[in-house]
Amino acid sequence: MIRITCPFCGERDHSEFSYGGDATVEYPALDASVGEWNEAVYKRSNPRGPHKEYWHHLNGCRSWLIVERDTLTHEVGKVEFAHPGLRAAVEKTA
């Protein structure tokens, strides 16, 4: 059972969260080309080792988080808010 330390709620079981996809993908503007959208929707690397991914604290504060997880060991590293404003607010108080 992976444990994720939500910056808002603290350390919780992964069963409170739902996986939300690759957090390294940059979604293009809504009016971007099919080609750019195709890249964002379908192209994924399959990294071995540390990887940034979205986790949604579904059964908690409902924050979308960027979680650094090692795809080989499931070791969880840095966890931050996906929302840049919240991220900045946390950094300010730290």
Added chain:
Amino acid sequence: MSGYRLDDGGLINRDNPLTFTFDGKEYTGFEGDSLASALIANGVDVVGRGFKYHRPRGVMSAGVEEGGALLTVGGGRFREPNTKAPVQPLFGGLVATAQNAWPSVQMDVGRINDVMKRFLAAGFYYKTFFGVRGGTKDWMLFEKIIRKAAGMGRASREPDPDSYETAHAACDVLVVGSGPAGLAAAKAASDAGKDVILAEQDFVLGGSYLSRPGGIDEAVGAIDALRIAGVTIMPRTCVFGLYDSGVAGLIEQVSDDPGLHGVRQRTWIVRPREIVLATGAIEQPLAFGNNDRPGVMQAGAVRTYLNRYAVAPGKRAVVATTNDSAYAVAADLVAAGVGVTLIDAREIGPDAPDGVKVMRGMVPIRTKGNYVLKGVEIGTLDDEGYAAAHDTLDCDLLAVSGGWTPAVHLTSHRGPKPVWNDTIHGFLAGTTNEAIRTCGAAAGVYDHDGCIASGEAVAQGEAGPQPEEGANPAMPLYEVKSRGKKLKCFIDPQHDVTTDDVRLAEREGFVSIEHNKRYTTLGMATDQGKVGNVIGIAIMADASGRTISETGTTTFRPPYSPISIGALAGRGTYMHFRPVRRTPLHDWNLAQGAVMTDAGLWKRPWYFPTDGESMDDAYIREMKAVRSTVGLCDVSTLGKIMVQGPDAGEFLNRVYVNGFGKLAIGKARYGVMLRDDGIVYDDGTVWRMSETDFLMTTTTANAAGVMAKLEEFLQTRWPDLKVQLTSVSDQWAGIAVAGPKCREVLQAVTTECDLSDEAFPFMGIREARIAEADVWIARISFSGERAFEVYVRGGSANAVMDALWDTARPIGGVLYGTEALGALRIEKGHVAGSELDGRTSLDDLGLGGMASSKKAFIGKAMSEREGMRDPDRLQLVGIAPVDSDKRLRAGALLDSRSDMVDQGEGFITAVTDSPDLGHWIGLALVKGGLKRWEGKEMISFDPARDGNTAVRVMSPHFFDPKGERMHG
């Protein structure tokens, strides 16, 4: 084996005799006995039959590694097969039966398998029936017969009547095992101020203390010290697995006989900061001829039976060893009055204990006896390692020690492969970065004082004593090979895997240990290779000319020992497996006679039968009433999300394909949203209540998913938008009031709100009051009739529904359920879940015209891909049977040819009998859609039910295509 109870000693309560039965015969043991010790004390020697060859088996060990004494405990629905007798505490009234034996363990017809052994060698399942004549049918027949003859105990076929539960805990240090190392580690960690949980799988704490003369008293002192220090002590609790982030899974055996109201087992999910493994070591057998005969036992187990249970497993013993540990066993046997000869494979060894005859350089070659042990042929090893017979010793107990291997399973669960260690001739835990440390015998430290020192040191983060070879190094023998007559030498007694099986598999090319294991099934029985793994690897290494280190080992996976599925389910069964969601009108609907149906987790009214109506009669009547007078329907399950803030309009503009920025206050609009890949995701209406307040409704099925998606957009993609989302699905109840007389009904209960077309046009929304409750009313229609939806706080829903129903009923109104709701929408050609199936685009559903060309939205770019414009895509059409008496079936395939192949040209998504049209109608997705098929005939294929039906393809808007009724 002719075991008996010693006159004194042991951790048993002789004042509390317990009666139990084995195979119908009554016996007596004592409180503190295991089922195995009680059977041995009563002189029972054969307790079961082998898996494949049905050879007689006795008790082989004193722990979870047991391969012989697997019994079925309990009867009827309480029956628990494959219970390991050495770990089952005796309780009064226990009913045990032997397995794999018919008619009895003494006379078993399955023994014939022993004669047929050449057909049951390694991989026999795979080989024997490969290319069987008659094919699969014959194989299925043979498999049944073989499985009946070769098998473990059988579980009850009834639902498990016992209760289980799940509990959670956290601590600083979880210590696993309560032997000398575990007790020392727990004390040291506790002394360092840490919060400690100590888990022990046995029903008595003490581990190897309990096997030593006088050890019980030593253990009691150590355990009391832990209690005083506040350590949480959990006996009968097996740590079955270690998982990510240091989470441990434990099963606590709460009660053997809980009755119908008690808890039998409890699953603990423990989150420790550190884990100290003091899991001990498992004594290894030796492979020699007929080493599975009842009377052959692990040497260490003999010691446990003598000292812990005050039971002598035999009257004349031979102890066969490759190491020093068995000398103490011989000494304890002598002390109990049992005559002993010790044969040591080595020329070296400790001095002979008093009263013990020691023969050095001697190995066991084969056991003698009929069912049970009568003697053992011993001999010397020649230069090539083959044994030559020397003598035969009479005995009824053969205590064997082939060395020890640390129980490293739990570390292996975390990934690190066990590493071979030449000093101890066993596998040690692989290295890990995680906070998991191993001490005592589990770390290869085998002497008692060393274990205590190891536990203390490791708990404090120090290395402590390391494995040592000792004055008399153990001999890595594993197998006694002999020339001449082939004898069965078992290495996995549970799955009846022999040394020859492993060699045969190796010759057939299964040279990888992982492949060999699966092919021979070595180590795949309920002991998970605790006794056979190392020998198996050693024999493979020998056969392939590699070292053990080069041969490698298999991966240990959870669970460490078998656990009940029921324990993992805990209380999450039946209704608790999936929570039930009820609308605020649930009881109201039931009181009106609703028959309910499941919609995801929700319970929804399906139809409201009157006078014993069938479902078909009921929903047709409900539909007719909606079309002619008025119907009320509980639509509370729709997802409802408040979208608020200065950027709410812009946000909705991006999310929906159609425009929302200019939606007027007091108006609602139907909207469709796509996924990123351009496929239709969900639909619903959005109501604008003020400049900055919108209420979004979603489909029942996607309510949670849409909410999560919207949050993702706001937090990850468009963090600059000032929008607040609140799920209000559970706060608001919804009631549809549909039909020509809906205004009449509603106006009667909300007199101050003007419902005229001028004041309240189609798609308008208004605040109002009904039955003294604040409500929102929207003039929206799913049925195609003039209709309103009334939304009210859940707590006032019953009062509002009462008011509406009191008005609707006298004028011929009805309550309608999901069946009529679905039928009404099919008549209108409205798409729903069966068409929004995750594969259809806007154009496929005939909704292409909704997409705004003035703005971009989620899914727009991808919906313009080439494949999304393929004229062969499945598109929405309506269908009706050519012969209007025929019925249609959802799910049937459609094709133009009567000899349809593959998946045909499409399929039917939804059907209903249409009272307005007087025949069945359906919606379907077909290749090319209306453009290709309108007016043409297709064949509906439904071979399992009605066969083929000719249908005509038409517009899906069967009823009032211009929408005059809902606007009028």
